[in-house]
Amino acid sequence: VLAVEKERELWAAREQVSLNKLREQGIQVITDIDKQPFIEATDPVRMKFGEKYADLIKRAAAVK
Incomplete structure (x- = not known):
C-alpha cells in the first residue's frame, strides 16, 4: 500500500512538471x-x- 501511495505521489509530481513544460512552450492544456x-x-x-x-x-x- 505504501508503494502505491508513493508511486501516485511521484506520478502526480512528474505529471505537473510535464504540464508546466508544455505550457512554457505555449501549448494550451485543457484540464476542465x-x-x-x-x-x-x-x-x-x-x-x-x-x-x-x-x-x-x-x-x-x-x-x-
Missing part, C-alpha cells in the same frame, strides 16, 4: 472538460458490449 457529450456519444458501444464487458465498463466509469 465536459465528459457528458463523450459519454453520450459512446452509449451505443456500451449498449452493444455492455453484457459481455459489464465489469470493465463499470471500472472505467468509476475512474475520475
